[in-house]
Amino acid sequence: MFRLRAVRKSWGPQLAIEVDLELARGRTTVLLGPSGCGKSTLLRLCMGLIAPDAGTIDFDGAPLDRGARRRIGYVIQDGGLFPHLTARQNVALAARDRPRAEVDARITALAELVQLPAPLLSRHPLELSGGQRQRVGLMRALVLEPEALLLDEPFGALDPIIRAELQHDLKRIAQTLRKTVVMVTHDLGDAATLADEVILLRAGRVVQRGPLAELVRAPRDPFVTQFIEAQRAPLAQLDA
């Protein structure tokens, strides 16, 4: 679905990302790694929000352009909702060139899909909770029925219980709609729940790629073990 050929992006002298990879259609890929590893930069390159210094990015076999971008849904932390618009207006803004009735019907269906109570649609973002905002953000990303869904730390601002709930909802949605999902996180729980495949990044480069279980079982680099153990250790201590 996404084909990144010899893509390279730097911020000044600092290399942000240097990759060559393909992300398969219909699968959920989780980009993992510590802060500053380039995973968000990679996602924004896929969305076309920034241009690579070198290399090319194809979406569905064609160069990424504004038209292609309308076939990709994008969700950021806290939903990225516009505070001056209601939840419904936020979603409708993404589908501003579609007929009103079609958009209304679509919003009703999506609210059901993401399990957002209909009365909340007339509220403004500041009148919603963090989890509710994230569900509206998801609706906005899905309203144009995109083929791919890019999520940047979508659960970053949520408490663990809501986070787990949304993880399962997202998994259900991804399976129901058969979307290509690319998600950035630093949380192993997100990866464990959602990922068909994990790409672990460090300093802008891919360290290891594969199912999460494979990274745990056969780490290709001490960093892989280190990254996974850092999140498992606190609970492991309790077991011991």
Next chain:
Amino acid sequence: MTRARPVALALAVALALAACHGARPIVVGSKKFTESVVLGELATRLLADGGVRARHEAQLGGTRVLWDALTTGRIDVYPEYTGTLCQEILRSACDRATIERALAARHVVMSPSLGFSDGYVLAARSDVAARLHLGRISDLAAHPELRFGFSEELLARADGWPALRARYRLPHQDVRGLDHDLAWRGLDAGTLDVIDAYGTDAEIRYYHPTLLADDLGFFTEYDAVLLYRDTLPPAARAALQRLVGAVSAADMIAMNARAKLDKTPEPRIAADFLRAHFGIAGAVAHDGVARRVWQRTVEHLILVGLSVGGAILLGLPLGIVAARRRRLRRLILGSTGLMQTIPSLALLVFMIPLFGIGTGPALVALVVYSLLPIVRNTVAGIDGIAPPLRESAAALGLGSWERLRLVELPLAMPSILAGIQTAAVIAVGTATLGALIGAGGYGQPILTGIRLDDTPLILEGALPAALLALLVQLLFDGVERLVVSRGLRVRPAVDE
């Protein structure tokens, strides 16, 4: 066809001339001191009595303002003094022939003397003069501790204070420039010892200063005359001619004193003078306070409303461009900021050669003054939009114009509105200065009140102005509810 053409042309010219003649009244201007206003009023009433439609633009400003207005045709007549003409305006010799020649080159005609001369005199506090035995200007040289308060005009002119000081070898350092009316009050209060005055000042009789003899013959004669454009129709010239030689120095001092000390309005004084000397019965409009304040309010609201409206139309696009184009930002913010630093009085006077007198130039000056808060707050409002929201707008594929209309402006609206509010409140205050160039408004009674030392009259302008500023504040609270999304005004919900 060919024969008809010259006839048609002649007819058109004749019609145009008739239209010009009929459409536009003769405009008489006057400077912002009582005597000039009275003379302007006399001239206007004599024109009317002669069957010429005439209008008086009273207290327009200083010499430069009136002269520019006359030579550019914004006014047709104004009272002037020969000394001012040769020394300040023409910078020529002071004999009548030289002045008239120089004026003719500028299409201006000077009337013979109106009957009195109003030259500069130096006036000292009488108690100070008695104590130090001051009788002549030469006597001042021995007392460098004396405090002088001179009109800006005398201070600025090359042949004014600097030449006077050189001629009389005066050692004084403590020389303050201030408004002529304030100088009299300073002299009265004892904060000044010597001021400059005019020979027909009403205050001479009121404050009883000692007039110092010009023993070296420094000051030029200042014969009062009327200046008018050479295009003035014969009927108007004939009407103005009646004023020649008709006003004696004693008449003028008496009229000045009536205006200043008895608070008699200039139209009344002029009407009384004309009745006594020419047997002309002239009506004087009597407006009640409520009616006056209402008229000033309308004028003031027009000044503030139009100027802030203009500043929004100009400032909003400038702010948007500045927010989006880094390179232009410094230029736009720098130049609007620079304009803000021009003193408002100076800005108003700069407007005269460009836009003339009246409401127009005052509006331009007010727009210039209202720009900075609007531009700055527009930039700040758009700059303040959080990066995630910008990214969201880009991810939704919003074009530049859609992004501006649907996202940036609504989000920046609270800041933009605050800028407009600031501009409007400032404009309410600054618009009072518009009266200096004939724009009317609350500044009119303030200006006249200062000139006549009439506190109730000053308050008649100052109180409504303060009230209006408060109302503007309240109005904007209401406007905010209308144009700022509720989503930007609600308190955040408690998170889950």
